[in-house]
Amino acid sequence: MSDPMDVLLDRSAPHLADRGSGRDAALAQMVHDARDTARPQKRPRRRIALLSGALAVVLMGGAGIATANSDWPWGQGLENPDRSYTYTSPTWGQCEIRYSGFETHNPLIQADVNRVIDEWFANTDVEAAADPYAAKHLAQIEADQKAAADPDPDPRLADLNAWQAHDQALSTALHEELKAHGYDSGAGDLAGTESRSQLHCEGEDWGGEGGE
Amino acid sequence: MTPSVEPLTRALESSASDLLAYLERRVGADDAPDLLGETMVVAWRRVKELPSDDERARMWLFGIARGTLLNHSRGQRRRWALADRIRLQVRESATAPPADEGAEVRDAIDRLEPELAELVRLVHWERLSVADAAGLLGIPASTARGRYQRAKDQLRAALRQAAALP
Numbered sequence: 001m002s003d004p005m006d007v008l009l010d011r012s013a014p015h016l017a018d019r020g021s022g023r024d025a026a027l028a029q030m031v032h033d034a035r036d037t038a039r040p041q042k043r044p045r046r047r048i049a050l051l052s053g054a055l056a057v058v059l060m061g062g063a064g065i066a067t068a069n070s071d072w073p074w075g076q077g078l079e080n081p082d083r084s085y086t087y088t089s090p091t092w093g094q095c096e097i098r099y100s101g102f103e104t105h106n107p108l109i110q111a112d113v114n115r116v117i118d119e120w121f122a123n124t125d126v127e128a129a130a131d132p133y134a135a136k137h138l139a140q141i142e143a144d145q146k147a148a149a150d151p152d153p154d155p156r157l158a159d160l161n162a163w164q165a166h167d168q169a170l171s172t173a174l175h176e177e178l179k180a181h182g183y184d185s186g187a188g189d190l191a192g193t194e195s196r197s198q199l200h201c202e203g204e205d206w207g208g209e210g211g212e
Numbered sequence: 213m214t215p216s217v218e219p220l221t222r223a224l225e226s227s228a229s230d231l232l233a234y235l236e237r238r239v240g241a242d243d244a245p246d247l248l249g250e251t252m253v254v255a256w257r258r259v260k261e262l263p264s265d266d267e268r269a270r271m272w273l274f275g276i277a278r279g280t281l282l283n284h285s286r287g288q289r290r291r292w293a294l295a296d297r298i299r300l301q302v303r304e305s306a307t308a309p310p311a312d313e314g315a316e317v318r319d320a321i322d323r324l325e326p327e328l329a330e331l332v333r334l335v336h337w338e339r340l341s342v343a344d345a346a347g348l349l350g351i352p353a354s355t356a357r358g359r360y361q362r363a364k365d366q367l368r369a370a371l372r373q374a375a376a377l378p
Binding site for chain 1: 237292298
């Protein structure tokens with residue numbers, strides 16, 4: 001015979017709203033999306049779309065690169081999506097980082113350094129190239145924050161960390177490529193070099209801050 | 213699908229509904245999808261720690277979900293894009309939770325000491341065994357059994373004052 005108290009306690013569970021027949025499918029999709037979020041995957045379809053956008057500009061006779069594939073106001077020098085890297089952010093969804101050319105302040109290497117970079121972005125699956133470094137950089141960033149005496153309460157922290165980790169990963173992969181072509185940043189070959197990048201995510205939240 | 217992916221996919225898919233219910237009963241329908249999303253992301257990041265036994269895997273997931281609840285209680289809030297689909301279902305759901313008669317009992321549970329109250333909720337709302345609830349709370353099973361009996365005694369006394377109980 002069941003204990004009346006057990007029956008009462010069982011029945012005290014708050015009732016939950018009915019999600020309808022689509023809930024199981026939605027949860028199954030969430031499982032797969034979570035896997036993508038936990039370990040950012042390369043996005044070849046997005047890359048193809050970007051290249052198609054650039055091609056459309058050519059066919060239209062240069063009607064304006066900045067508006068050919070995105071309404072987003074990319075900064076000066078970042079309008080061309082050829083130097084682009086995409087990843088999935090924890091809450092901001094799909095993100096794109098664009099990179100400017102390198103200003104080496106050295107006329108002897110300026111053109112060749114940018115040729116190497118352009119060819120690398122054009123011929124390499126840069127997401128795959130950066131992938132081995134992204135998790136390592138993210139782990140380091142999170143470890144540093146965990147060790148900090150005063151944890152950062154910013155609710156955007158996961159997205160900001162992902163941005164930093166992917167930016168560092170792409171930079172690491174790019175500098176490996178430059179090193180293979182004789183430009184070793186670790187040896188000071190690119191000392192004083194300047195470059196810029198800009199991030200744009202589908203669901204970004206800067207809280208009034210700029211994204212560049 | 214690689215061998216390390218399939219077991220966690222299976223474990224998550226089989227427990228997702230229960231995890232969502234667990235989270236929803238603690239934080240409500242608005243925040244629960246985000247905590248479930250965070251639970252899943254953390255689980256994937258720690259996939260190498262997934263127990264091979266199905267029941268232990270399920271409790272491992274509940275443990276991660278409990279961690280997200282503790283973070284939530286400390287004021288951490290994140291919106292996970294991957295939770296959008298579930299969140300949308302919640303918003304579009306035309307079926308509101310039916311009125312239930314458990315409010316008085318829930319109030320009595322809420323008045324217990326927190327560690328007793330959560331033990332009762334885990335056993336009677338999430339249908340965990342006392343031993344599994346003990347594991348989730350990080351206390352010995354013998355301690356949990358003692359607390360559980362103490363919690364029921366206190367609830368019986370409290371509810372007897374409000375309504376006639378045998």
